[in-house]
Amino acid sequence: MITIDSLxxxxxxxxxxxxxxxxxxxxxxxxxxxFVILSGxxxxxxxxxxxxLCGLALPSSGRVTVAGFDLFAQPAKVREVMGxxxxxxxVDKHLSVAENLAIHGDLYGLSGPExxxxxxxxxxxxxxxxxxxxxxxTLSGGLARQVExxxxxxxxxxxxxxxxxxxxxxPVSRRNFLDALHRLQKARGMTVLMTSHVFAEADDVDRVxxxxxxxxxxxxxxxxxxxxxxxxxxxxxxxDTEGLAARLRADMGLxxxxxxxEVRLEETENGDSLxxxxxxxxxxxxxxxxxxxxxxxxDDVFVHVTSRxxxxxxxxxxxxxxxx
Amino acid sequence: MSALVxxxxxxxxxxxxxxxxxxxxxxxxxxxxxxxxxxxxxxxAGSFRPAGMEGVSYLEYFYPGVMLMMMLFASIFSSIxxxxxxxxGFLQGVLVAPVSRLAIVLGKxxxxxxxAMVQTLIFTVAAPFLGLHLGFGxxxxxxxxxxxxxxxxxxxxxxxxxxxxxTSAFHAVMMVFLMPLWMLSGALFPLGNVPVAMKFVMxxxxxxxxxxxxxxxxxxxxxxxxxxxxxxxxxAVTVVxxxxxxxxxxxxxxxxxxxxxxx
Numbered sequence: 001m002i003t004i005d006s007l008x009x010x011x012x013x014x015x016x017x018x019x020x021x022x023x024x025x026x027x028x029x030x031x032x033x034x035f036v037i038l039s040g041x042x043x044x045x046x047x048x049x050x051x052x053l054c055g056l057a058l059p060s061s062g063r064v065t066v067a068g069f070d071l072f073a074q075p076a077k078v079r080e081v082m083g084x085x086x087x088x089x090x091v092d093k094h095l096s097v098a099e100n101l102a103i104h105g106d107l108y109g110l111s112g113p114e115x116x117x118x119x120x121x122x123x124x125x126x127x128x129x130x131x132x133x134x135x136x137x138t139l140s141g142g143l144a145r146q147v148e149x150x151x152x153x154x155x156x157x158x159x160x161x162x163x164x165x166x167x168x169x170x171p172v173s174r175r176n177f178l179d180a181l182h183r184l185q186k187a188r189g190m191t192v193l194m195t196s197h198v199f200a201e202a203d204d205v206d207r208v209x210x211x212x213x214x215x216x217x218x219x220x221x222x223x224x225x226x227x228x229x230x231x232x233x234x235x236x237x238x239x240d241t242e243g244l245a246a247r248l249r250a251d252m253g254l255x256x257x258x259x260x261x262e263v264r265l266e267e268t269e270n271g272d273s274l275x276x277x278x279x280x281x282x283x284x285x286x287x288x289x290x291x292x293x294x295x296x297x298x299d300d301v302f303v304h305v306t307s308r309x310x311x312x313x314x315x316x317x318x319x320x321x322x323x324x
Numbered sequence: 325m326s327a328l329v330x331x332x333x334x335x336x337x338x339x340x341x342x343x344x345x346x347x348x349x350x351x352x353x354x355x356x357x358x359x360x361x362x363x364x365x366x367x368x369a370g371s372f373r374p375a376g377m378e379g380v381s382y383l384e385y386f387y388p389g390v391m392l393m394m395m396l397f398a399s400i401f402s403s404i405x406x407x408x409x410x411x412x413g414f415l416q417g418v419l420v421a422p423v424s425r426l427a428i429v430l431g432k433x434x435x436x437x438x439x440a441m442v443q444t445l446i447f448t449v450a451a452p453f454l455g456l457h458l459g460f461g462x463x464x465x466x467x468x469x470x471x472x473x474x475x476x477x478x479x480x481x482x483x484x485x486x487x488x489x490x491t492s493a494f495h496a497v498m499m500v501f502l503m504p505l506w507m508l509s510g511a512l513f514p515l516g517n518v519p520v521a522m523k524f525v526m527x528x529x530x531x532x533x534x535x536x537x538x539x540x541x542x543x544x545x546x547x548x549x550x551x552x553x554x555x556x557x558x559x560a561v562t563v564v565x566x567x568x569x570x571x572x573x574x575x576x577x578x579x580x581x582x583x584x585x586x587x
Contacts, residue, residue: 009583019584054420060583079422090417094342106334107421109327151417 001159001191002030002053007062009048009214022048023059024214030207035185035192037202040211041306046195049211050163053193054084067158083157085165089148093137097128097147100136101154108155122154125180142173149177153184160185162194166201174201199298208298210305217305225301232273233296234265236280237289244287248280259303266296266304328430331423335431336438339402343439353398354443361390364512374514384454388539389511391444392531395473395538396506398440403481404494406432419577429573432482437474444470456542465541465549472562473534479569486576505531530565533558 007026013019023045030036040046051057053064055075064071066078084090091100101122105115123129126146136144145168152160162181166174178201185192194201202208202222209219218225238244245263248254254276256265265276273293281291294300343349365383372382409415418428448466451458458466488494508515508525509532515522526532536558540549549555 010585012584022583054416056416056419056580058580058582060585076422079420082420084417084420086413086416088413090413090415092338092342092414093412094345095338099338099341103334103338104417104421106330107418107423109330 001032001067003065004028005063007059009059022214026216028209028216030191030193032191033189035205036207037205038193038195038209044211045214046211050195054161081158083152083155083160085148085152085162087163089144091136091147096133096135098132100147101151104151118154122150126150141168142170145169159191164195202298210302212306222298226296228301229266229296229304233294234273234277235294236263236291238263238287259307328424328427331427332430332434336435339435340438357390357394361386387454392511392535392538393506394444394447395440396477398443399436399474399477400481402436402439403432403478404485404491406482406485407488407491425577426574428577429570433475433478436478440474441470459545461546462541465546469537472566476562476566476569479566479573482573483569505529509535511535530561533561537562
C-alpha cells in the first residue's frame with residue numbers, strides 16, 4: 001500500500017548550517033491493511049519522512065507510491081485516499097467542533113445526509129457528542145485531539161498517517177483512542193503508519209520500524225523484535241555504572257552494556273538469569289543499588305537497537321537478523 | 325469546478341467567521357483609517373489648494389484614499405493570517421486535503437476581500453455627508469472597484485506572507501513597501517504637480533490605478549466611466565495585477581520544499 005524505495009532527503013546548506021542528510025537510502029514497504037509503527041530517537045528522520053509521505057516535501061531522490069500512485073508525480077491522486085493526523089492538531093481553535101468538521105467535510109466533498117452519517121460515526125468513540133457547539137480553544141488538549149482524529153476518520157481514508165497522535169493525551173484517552181483506531185482499522189481494512197515513542201502502543205500492531213540517522217535499523221513484528229534481545233535480561237542500577245560495568249566485563253567476562261544509569265546484561269538464556277544475578281550480588285553487593293530480571297519489552301528493543309554505536313557495515317547484519 | 329467553488333467558499337466563510345469573533349480586529353481596522361482621515365482632514369483643510377480642484381475639500385479628496393487604505397490594511401492584515409494558520413497547524417490539514425491549490429488561495433483571498441469590503445462599506449455611509457451622492461450604477465462600479473482591489477491586495481499579501489516565518493517580518497515589509505505604494509498612489513495628495521520621475525512611479529504603481537477605479541465612481545456614472553480610456557486602462561491594470569498575484573500565489577502553494585541532490 002505504501003512503498004518507499006531508496007528514499008534520500010538532504011536538507012540544503014544554509015549560511016550557518018551545512019547540508020544535512022535526514023534520510024539516507026531508506027526502503028520500506030507497508031502492506032495493505034497493515035498497522036505499522038515508525039519509531040526512532042529524536043532527529044532520526046521520522047518527521048522528515050512523515051512530511052514527505054504526506055506530500056508536503058519532495059525528497060532528494062527515491063520513489064514513494066501510495067495505493068499504487070506515484071506520490072511525487074500524482075500528489076492529487078494520493079491526497080484522495082490518504083488521511084493525515086499531524087502532531088499539532090490541524091483544527092481551527094476559533095471555530096466550534098461542528099464548524100471544524102463541516103469545513104473538513106467541504107474539503108473532502110462530503111455533504112448532506114452522507115456527511116452527517118459519517119460525522120456521527122466518526123464521533124461515536126469520542127467524548128465530543130455534547131460539545132459540538134463549543135469552540136475548540138475551550139476544549140482540553142485531549143478533547144481537541146479527539147476532534148482532529150474524528151475529523152480524519154470521517155473521510156474514510158484508505159491510508160492513514162499519524163504523527164505521534166497520542167502526545168498530550170491522558171492514559172485513559174490514549175487507550176480509548178488507540179482502541180478506536182485499532183477497531184476502525186480492522187473494520188475498514190485501513191493501512192496505518194503511525195510514528196510514536198510510546199511502546200506500550202506498539203504491542204498489538206503488525207510491525208514496528210525503528211529508524212536512526214535516516215536509516216532503517218529494524219523492521220519486524222513486535223514478537224520478532226523482542227526475540228532480538230533474548231528472552232530475559234538482568235538490569236542493575238549501581239553507584240558507579242561505568243565502573244561496575246568494567247569490572248563485570250573484566251572479572252566475569254560478561255557482555256554488559258551501559259544504558260543511561262543502568263548496566264544491562266541482554267541476551268541471557270532462559271533460566272540463566274537467576275544464577276547470574278546471585279553471582280553478581282555475591283561479588284558486588286556493596287556497589288549494587290538494585291538488580292532485577294526483566295522480560296524485554298519493545299522499549300528495551302528500541303534502546304538496544306538505537307543506542308549502540310554501530311559502524312555502517314554492522315547495519316546490514318542487523319537488518320538480516322530482523323528479516324527485512 | 326463545483327469543488328473549487330465549494331472549497332473556496334468554505335474556507336472564505338471560515339475566514340469571515342474568525343474575523344467577526346475577534347471584535348478587536350473589527351474595531352482596529354475600521355477605527356485606524358477613520359482617525360487618519362479625520363485628523364489629516366482637519367489638519368490639511370486650510371492648506372489644501374491644488375490647482376484645478378478648488379471646489380474639493382481635503383476631507384473629500386482624501387475620502388476615496390482612505391477607502392483604499394482600508395482595503396489595503398484590511399486585506400493585507402487579513403491575509404497574513406496565513407502565517408498564523410500555518411503555525412497553528414490548520415494549514416497543513418488543508419494542504420493534504422484533495423483540493424485544488426487554487427481553491428486554497430481563493431478561499432483565503434475571497435475571505436480577506438469580504439472582510440475588507442464590510443469595513444469599507446461601513447465607511448461608505450459617510451459619503452452623503454461630504455456631498456457625494458452615488459447613483460445605483462456608480463455604486464455597482466464602486467463595489468466592483470472594492471472587489472478587484474481587495475483581491476489584488478489580499479493575493480499580494482498572501483504571496484508575501486506565504487514564505488515568511490513570522491508576522492513581525494510581514495509588518496516590516498508592510499511599512500517599507502506597501503505604505504509608500506499607497507502614499508505614492510495619489511491617495512494622500514494629488515500627484516498632478518510632482519516631478520516627472522514620480523509620475524512614472526505613479527503609472528507603474530498598481531495602487532494608483534486601484535485608487536482611480538475607487539475614486540471615479542463618486543463623480544461619474546458607469547456610462548461615462550466605461551467610455552473613458554483612462555478609467556479602462558486602470559481597470560485593466562487592476563485586473564491584471566489581481567490575476568497575476570493569484571497565479572503567483574497558486575504557484576507558490578504548489579511548490580513543495582525540496583531536498584538537495586547528494587553532493
